[in-house]
Amino acid sequence: MNQVPVRHIARQMFTFRTVGLSLFLPLAFSLFVSAQPLRVAVAANAQFVMEPLRAAFQQQTGIGIEPVTGSSGKLTAQIQQGAPFDVFLSADMEFPNALFQNNLTLGAPVLYAYGTLVLWTGPSRGRPIQLGELPGESVRRIAIANAANAPYGEAALAVLHHYKLYEKVQAKLVFAESIGQVNQYIQTGAADVGFTAKSVVLAPGNRHRGYWRQMPVESHRPIAQGAVVLARTGRPAEARRFLLFLKTPTARLILLRYGYRLP
Amino acid sequence: MFYHSIIQQFNQPMWQPFWLTFRLAAITTVVLLLIGVPLAGWLALSRFRLKPLVEAVVSLPLVLPPSVLGFYLLVALSPVQGPGRWLADTLGVRLLFSFEGLVLGSVLYSLPFMVHPVQAGLENLPPSWREAAYTLGRSRTDVLWRVLLPNAKPALLTGIVLTFAHTIGEFGLVLMIGGNLPGQTRVASIAIYDAVESMQYDTAHVYSALLLAISLAILLLVYTVNRRFRL
Numbered sequence: 001m002n003q004v005p006v007r008h009i010a011r012q013m014f015t016f017r018t019v020g021l022s023l024f025l026p027l028a029f030s031l032f033v034s035a036q037p038l039r040v041a042v043a044a045n046a047q048f049v050m051e052p053l054r055a056a057f058q059q060q061t062g063i064g065i066e067p068v069t070g071s072s073g074k075l076t077a078q079i080q081q082g083a084p085f086d087v088f089l090s091a092d093m094e095f096p097n098a099l100f101q102n103n104l105t106l107g108a109p110v111l112y113a114y115g116t117l118v119l120w121t122g123p124s125r126g127r128p129i130q131l132g133e134l135p136g137e138s139v140r141r142i143a144i145a146n147a148a149n150a151p152y153g154e155a156a157l158a159v160l161h162h163y164k165l166y167e168k169v170q171a172k173l174v175f176a177e178s179i180g181q182v183n184q185y186i187q188t189g190a191a192d193v194g195f196t197a198k199s200v201v202l203a204p205g206n207r208h209r210g211y212w213r214q215m216p217v218e219s220h221r222p223i224a225q226g227a228v229v230l231a232r233t234g235r236p237a238e239a240r241r242f243l244l245f246l247k248t249p250t251a252r253l254i255l256l257r258y259g260y261r262l263p
Numbered sequence: 264m265f266y267h268s269i270i271q272q273f274n275q276p277m278w279q280p281f282w283l284t285f286r287l288a289a290i291t292t293v294v295l296l297l298i299g300v301p302l303a304g305w306l307a308l309s310r311f312r313l314k315p316l317v318e319a320v321v322s323l324p325l326v327l328p329p330s331v332l333g334f335y336l337l338v339a340l341s342p343v344q345g346p347g348r349w350l351a352d353t354l355g356v357r358l359l360f361s362f363e364g365l366v367l368g369s370v371l372y373s374l375p376f377m378v379h380p381v382q383a384g385l386e387n388l389p390p391s392w393r394e395a396a397y398t399l400g401r402s403r404t405d406v407l408w409r410v411l412l413p414n415a416k417p418a419l420l421t422g423i424v425l426t427f428a429h430t431i432g433e434f435g436l437v438l439m440i441g442g443n444l445p446g447q448t449r450v451a452s453i454a455i456y457d458a459v460e461s462m463q464y465d466t467a468h469v470y471s472a473l474l475l476a477i478s479l480a481i482l483l484l485v486y487t488v489n490r491r492f493r494l
Contacts (some may be wrong), residue, residue, distance in 0.1 A: 039444070047461055068443050071463065082351070083360045083442045180460035187462055206462065245310040 037064030038238055039084060041075040043091035043143075044179035045115055045152055045196075048203035050089075050257040056254065057245050063238050071178035073149030079104060079230060085243055086233035091115060091179075091197075092151035093226040104195030106229040107235055112246040113260035115223030116198035117155050117215040122186050129193045130213035131159075143185040145176045148191070151223055156195035159218035186210060198259030215237035223259075277466070278444055280454035281473070286364070287455045288430040291369040295426050298370070298378035300419070304407040306378070325375045330381055333439030334353035336383070340440065360442035365450070367399075368440055369430045376425045384418020385411050414484060417489050431474070 042050050054065040059104055068085065070078075076095040080102070081087060086103075089112070090096045096109035096213030121129045133139060153175070160166040174191050176182040185191040187209060201212040219250040227246060229239040245251055252262055268472035303389060324332060338344075340358045342351035350356045388411055396406045398433060412419065434452040441448035451474055458467040 024315070044460070069457070078360065080343070081337070081359055081463055082357055084444070106333070112354075112398070131362055183462055196490055209462070 030217060036180070036235075037066045037223075038086045038235065038242060039066050040087045040134060040242070041079065041083070041085040042067045042069050042089045043072040043075065044069050044150070044181075045091050045199060046089055046225070047180065047200075048206070049199045049255060050258070052254045052257075053147075053246075053251060056241060056250050060245065060250070061241060063086060063241065066244070069147065069178075071149040071180075072151055075145075079232075082232065084232055085230050086235055086239040087227065087229055090151075091223060091225050091226070093224050094151075094180070096226040096228040098126070099228065100232070104231050105206070106231055106240075108227040109226035110243055110246070111263045112227045112243075113225045113255050113262060115152065115155075115225055116217075116259050116261065117152060117159065117195055117220060117223065118198045118201055118212040118259075119193060119215060120183075120186050120196045120201055120210050120212045121193045122189055122210050123208070124176045125192075127212065128213045131165065131215075134160075134165055134193070135194060139169075139171060139192045141174050141185075141191040141216060142169055142172045143174050143176055143182045143191035145168055145179050145182050145195070146177055151225075152179055152180055152195065152197055155215075155220040157222050159195070159215050162219040201258045221253075224263075277447065280449050280451040280470070281401055283446065283449065284451040287365055287369060287433075288427045290366055291373055291430045292423055292426045293375040294366065294370050295373060296423065299374060299422065300381055300412070301407075302306065302379035303422075304385060304411070305376040307382045307411075308403055308407065319377050324376050325373050329372065329435030330439060332368065333373060333436045333450055334442050336364070336371075336436070340364060351434075351489060359440055360444060360448060362447050364440055365437060368436045369433060372433060372436055373426045373429045374422045376423045376429045380418050384415035385481070386422070387418075388414055420488055421485055424481055424485045428478060431478065431481075458473075 022126060040050070048066065048119075050065075050067045050069075058064055068075075072090045072092060072095045074088070075083075075088060076099060079088060088096060088099070090109070093109055093111065096105065099105050100108050106196065118193045119129065119131060121127070122175075129139060134142060144156045147157055149152040157166070160169060174185060176185055176194075179196055179200065182191075184195050186194045186196070195215075198214065200206060201210070227243055229236060229243060233239045246255075256262060265333055281316070288383060306314065306321075317411065337359065340347040340350070342357055342359065344346055347357075347359065350358065356363075358367060385407075392410055393406055394416070396410045401410070432452065433450070434456070437448065437453055438456070441450070443449050443453055451470055453469045455467050455474070458464070458470065
């Protein structure tokens with residue numbers, strides 16, 4: 001029976017820890033040396049347009065952006081719990097307004113674009129499914145964003161009600177937690193068709209990923225998208241610059257290219 | 264200079280989630296060694312009326328959905344109310360949406376993975392060793408650190424490795440209290456979810472395959488080591 005003192009085990013573990021830490025410390029240090037980019041909470045509908053916006057903003061001002069995507073409602077809840085974002089790009093005006101009322105923002109929300117709703121079909125069908133086909137047998141599941149969290153989901157419900165389709169398709173609706181998850185449902189075939197943002201289907205990487213039909217503007221309330229600087233930001237000047245940037249011709253052109261309508 | 268360029272290579276945003284995951288797993292394992300081993304020793308060597316309750320509480324994270332733990336942590340650490348508010352106002356500390364908050368969550372979540380193997384390993388040692396040490400005048404602490412633990416090395420190693428591996432696999436908890444912040448709380452499991460949600464399936468494939476390979480390697484290590492010690 002071997003009575004190895006714990007000292008030996010401790011020394012072995014200490015060596016492991018030393019080796020491990022000495023590998024991690026230089027990495028951790030180098031993460032600190034680079035400048036902190038602006039952290040922008042982006043509603044999922046704008047996750048793809050965020051990329052050219054980020055690139056243009058960095059080119060113009062040298063300020064980097066780190067986008068974090070989610071549904072407008074979830075991001076708002078996180079901001080209310082103190083999440084460290086600098087700017088919030090929502091898919092509506094209500095969520096940023098709620099933050100503004102609670103003194104969680106620097107200034108009132110700024111309208112930066114009107115969103116456009118599309119009906120997106122996966123690539124296997126070969127053609128876009130029309131609104132009128134939704135009650136039919138060939139459509140089994142329709143992906144829609146949860147209206148409580150995602151303004152585009154609310155708009156999709158409005159479209160269904162407007163064309164008196166809601167009762168006929170209600171049983172087929174599948175609720176995703178964000179536009180991002182709607183896209184995932186359509187792409188993986190979990191849903192035959194879904195309501196998503198036009199900027200998703202126009203993004204360069206997504207054009208071959210299915211077929212889409214734009215929803216008539218009059219069938220839902222305009223999706224007024226607001227942007228706001230958050231009170232928790234450590235860099236208010238740079239954050240405000242981004243908001244101003246969204247109004248510049250460069251940014252507006254990018255937004256137009258991605259299917260948004262401009263205020 | 265060469266070393267620096269290697270660091271640059273591995274510092275690409277693509278690999279950040281993995282470094283973050285490993286850092287989280289490593290720190291959690293160390294903390295749980297400090298907390299869990301004495302706890303396991305106490306449970307192995309003691310007999311008291313409330314022992315089943317203590318063991319049940321320790322085992323809770325095994326059974327509870329991670330979202331329950333995540334929800335309670337969200338409520339507890341929220342800076343607008345309760346203990347979270349005290350932490351924020353008095354100490355200026357915000358644990359939500361931070362790496363440190365993840366460490367706290369991981370320690371709670373992986374606690375049974377350290378305590379159970381070590382406790383079982385200690386309990387499986389012949390009681391005559393313990394009793395012999397007691398009759399020679401050793402205290403319970405001495406018995407634990409100088410007699411039992413040195414002979415329960417496979418159990419200790421199993422605890423370390425399982426804790427590490429389990430923390431790598433954490434998802435629901437991090438989703439609720441993490442905030443998906445790159446370089447801080449976007450661990451590998453979250454990065455995969457993020458990639459799938461933004462339809463970057465090739466990134467998701469790379470991350471997932473890597474995690475699968477690492478998890479398999481870790482489990483192989485555990486089973487190999489345990490086999491060697493069973494001779």
